[in-house]
Amino acid sequence: MTKQLPSTDRSLPIALLRARERVMGPIRALLSDADLTEQQWRVLRVVQESGDIDPTQISEQACLLLPSLTRILQKLEDKGLIQREKDQMDRRRQIVRITPAGEQIIDDNLEASLAVIENTRTKMGPERYEALLDLLNELNRKGD
Amino acid sequence: MTKQLPSTDRSLPIALLRARERVMGPIRALLSDADLTEQQWRVLRVVQESGDIDPTQISEQACLLLPSLTRILQKLEDKGLIQREKDQMDRRRQIVRITPAGEQIIDDNLEASLAVIENTRTKMGPERYEALLDLLNELNRKGD
DNA sequence: GCACTATGCTTAACATGTTTACAAAAATAA
DNA sequence: TTATTTTTGTAAACATGTTAAGCATAGTGC
Secondary structure, three states: OOOOOOHHHHOHHHHHHHHHHHHHHHHHHHHHOOOOOHHHHHHHHHHHHHOOEOHHHHHHHHOOOHHHHHHHHHHHHHOOOEEEEEOOOOOOOEEEEEOHHHHHHHHHHHHHHHHHHHHHHHHHOHHHHHHHHHHHHHHHOOOO | OOOOOOHHHHOHHHHHHHHHHHHHHHHHHHHHOOOOOHHHHHHHHHHHHHOOEOHHHHHHHHOOOHHHHHHHHHHHHHOOOEEEEEOOOOOOOEEEEEOHHHHHHHHHHHHHHHHHHHHHHHHHOHHHHHHHHHHHHHHHOOOO
């Protein structure tokens, strides 16, 4: 009879928490040199990749609730990394854009950030890494 | 040429965040009726399963940093769900124990909480669910 | 037009995440 | 024993997570 594994080893919520820490810990360390949090970095990357974009779409892509995003956008604007302006067609909406200073931060940190992820991928093996992504995306699919 | 997927669909950090929300969202909803947060519930369950236990061990099993745990234990103690006492052998340490009221909360909510997880498992299919857990646990292994 | 509802975003309040510093007790070195 | 280091937990400060409420604008039905 093999002893049963501690329940935490079979707990999906805990496994997800540990995985997040495992993946983001090294990236957080990188970004602290640029005085950016993990969430600020995520928002900045979404804005850079998407061009003009409104907060609602950012929140979906960066997986942040709007109240958190409001604060983060304020900080990124204070740091001069993004700009905001009112949408003239719909004055409830705003349009967010990255600034040259924001682009510079991306340039300075993107390579090292991608290398951390690539390192994880290599250590797991690409097939297993892709399998993990597929299973997570399946779990996240709306229809289920 | 198929259009490339948006980067977020291939981003492990975002996929992990979405999965956490997907899994814990329904459990949070359950626990709000008992006025417990997801983290307070996790701590309470660890204390219930492990019997007498010190904060350092709780933090490892519940995947919480000690400063967060300090506050959570204070709140659980205020609610009368746990007890704490100093360890007489090593007076830096303390010993945490669940109270009858704490046991009652577990009794009232454990079944529904497990059902949420089981529901996820069923929807994904047991094999794929187990595969996901295995891949996450592999990612989390210390040695890598 | 006017009342009603929906949308986009912000604010507020409380809980946790994260880092750094700190205090007390214990282990270790000398 | 005394000085040093390590361990355990807490406190403080700032950022985010989460829920509920609020405000302004836009859309809808009448």
